Amino acid sequence: MKKAPEKLRFAAMAVDVVVFGFVDEELYALVAPVNRPPHYVNVLGFLGGIVDSKETAEETCDRILSEKGGLKQVYTEQLYTFSAVKRDRRNRVVSVAYIGLVRPDVVATYTHEKALFVPVRELKNLAYDHDxxxxxxxxxxQGKLSYTTIAQYLLPRHFTLSELQSVYEIVLRRKFDKRNFRKKVLSLDIVKDTGTMQEGVKNRPASLHEFTSKNLLELELFA
Amino acid sequence: MKKAPEKLRFAAMAVDVVVFGFVDEELYALVAPVNRPPHYVNVLGFLGGIVDSKETAEETCDRILSEKGGLKQVYTEQLYTFSAVKRDRRNRVVSVAYIGLVRPDVVATYTHEKALFVPVRELKNLAYDHDxxxxxxxxxxQGKLSYTTIAQYLLPRHFTLSELQSVYEIVLRRKFDKRNFRKKVLSLDIVKDTGTMQEGVKNRPASLHEFTSKNLLELELFA
DNA sequence: GCAAAAGTGTTAGGTATACACCCATGC
DNA sequence: GCATGGGTGTATACCTAACACTTTTGC
Known part of the structure; x- marks a missing residue:
């Protein structure tokens, strides 16, 4: 590499990840304390880090999840790139933000030195531009739930139709009719009955379903 | 600013813009010759440039459109951030890509020293990762046409319903029934009749319509 | 008067919505 | 046997899709 003009090298490029998890009728996101005096003290923020010169943003994202969150094999997709000059009040840092989705067992059993899952409705006044x-x-x-099978990354491999409906209701903040909801997802063939049943519940056990495709499918679900 | 570690400053951050225009039943995009030996010679690429340390990516995008394309007041939105390590084979450059949309008169009258509008179907083997x-x-x-009023940025302020239909047909690569198409857009109140008519056409003049809102609206259009 | 595009309604099929009761299990 | 959530069908309203002819203008 020859002379790279100064402006070629100004930027700190970071990745931040908003990891969502769904458990007990509540949507959670993974945050950690941020302590960067003088501007950011005693606040929470999403996990983030600097993009290394030999890795893609996707790789940075996976590395951050692993190193700072102890998480592997997380479903992620790029969200948006935030580039406001003062978004980090100390330095110019452009951030490529990602969304991550984890299954309920991950949230329920999560323990980590710094990071923790907090209900999304309680998250405000976060560090940087994380609000x-x-x-x-x-x-x-919300958008992706409406036209893709992304819910599969927020649920266990085998789940009840009520659990699926609950993901939709909590995230989209609206109610669905049970019969109509089931008709819809079954008629679209996005989920199928596994033939197995819930065990150890104190009411009538539900049949467990799974998504028919392990990949993200696009279709019309709920307008 | 104190000691910024080296990895904080490795990156060249660029913006590239894919400017679309629609004229004469054809979708065009704005490109310019790229000449960066040894890897990129005699090829075309979208307009791009380096993000300056004092500007947002959005501002970079506007500046590129102005400086390298002679275009002002273009509707733009962020597309995706491309960060493959070898996407530029000479240097590490991460690119925040934008989409831009211009009206037909801009495309029809466009003259510029370097840049030109080329039909999208003719664009292949572009520089970098521009394919x-x-x-x-x-x-x-295509996605945005289906659930927003983004077509307004590809059409003149006053347009005929056939022109609007044509945008949908060309971009989505499918045909619509004329009566059903009109019923739909009129019933959704996204366009309204201006009361004026086409002039100087060699067939029956059509009434000119306009979008009811100057902003991008979200709704259900065509699945 | 001919070529070219504008404009306009109806019907049938399918999809969405609203709605209430019985069932299986644990305690 | 009671509390809890699981599971099921039908009728109606609405929306979508298919379809063909008449009108207005320039030449």
Missing amino acids: DMLNMAVRRL | DMLNMAVRRL
Whole structure:
């Protein structure tokens, strides 16, 4: 590499990840304390880090999840790139934000030195521009639920139709009719009955379903 | 600013813009010759440039459109951030890609020293990863047509319903029934009759319509 | 008067919505 | 046997899709 002009090298490029998890009728996101005096003290923020010169943003994202969150094999997709000059009040840092989705067992059993899952409704006044990031992440998740099978990454491999409906109701903040909901997802062939049943519940056990495809499918679900 | 570690400053951050225009039943994109030996010679690529340390990516995008394309006041939205390590084979450059949309008169009268509008179907083997970028840009445009009023940025302020239909047909690569199409857009109140008529056409003049809102609205259009 | 595009309604099929009761299990 | 959530069908309203002819203009 020859002379790279100064402006070629100004930027700190970071990745931040908004990891969502769904458990007990509640949507959670993974945050950690941020302590960067003087501007950011005693606040929470999403996991983030600097993009290394030999890795893609996707790789940075996976590395951050692993190193700072102890998480492997997380479903992720790019959200948006935040580039406001003062978004980090100390330095110019452009951030490529990602969404991550984990299954309920991950959230329920999560223990980590720094990071923790907090209900999304309790998250405000986050560090940097992470309030904006959260907002955009939630809207993106809502949009994707409406026209893809992304819910599969928020549920166990085998789940009940009520659990699936609950993901939709909590994230989209609206109610669905049980019969109509089931008719819809079954008629679209996005989920199928596994033939197995819930065990050890104190009411009538539900049949367990799974998604027919392990990949993200696009279709018309709920307008 | 104190000691910024080296990895904080490795990156060249760029913006590239895929500017679409629609004229004469054809979708065009704005490109310019790329000449960066040894890897990129005699090829075309989208307009791009380096993000300056004091500007947002959005501002970079506007500046590129102005400086390298002679275009002002273009509707733009962020597309995706491309970060493959070898996407530029000479240096590590991460690119925040944008989509831009211009009206037909801009395309029809466009003259510029370097840049030109080329039909999208003729664009292949572009520089860098711009083939991927184009692909994603087209898919995004298709998606947005289906659930927003983004077509307004590809049409004159006053247009005929046939022109609007033509945007949908060309970009989505499918045909619509004329009566059903009109019923739909009129019933959704996204366009309204201006009361004026086409002039100087060699067939029956059509009434000119306009979008009811100057902003991008979200709704259900065509699945 | 001919070529070219504009404009306009109806019907049938399918999809979405609203709605209430019985069932299986644990305690 | 009671509390809890699981599971099921039908009728109606609405939306979508298919379809053909008449009108207005320029030449």
